[in-house]
Amino acid sequence: MVSDWKSLSVGDRVEIIKHAHVVAAGEVEEVSQSGNVLWLVPAGPAEKQLFLKSDGVQVRRG
Structure with missing residues (x-):
């Protein structure tokens, strides 16, 4: 799991x-400065x- 969302990059x-339960999947578009x-x-x-x-919610790299 990704605990620090700021470590995510656009397109991840x-x-x-x-x-x-997985409630959504897709690519990161933006993460707030906070x-x-x-x-x-979304993928669909x-x-x-x-x-x-x-x-x-939690984020897991896919």
């Missing part, structure tokens, strides 16, 4: 994990998604 392939917010471009035909560390 990641999975978003919540309660031990490292608490991540924008993900969907809009980009916003994830907050405070929502209890």
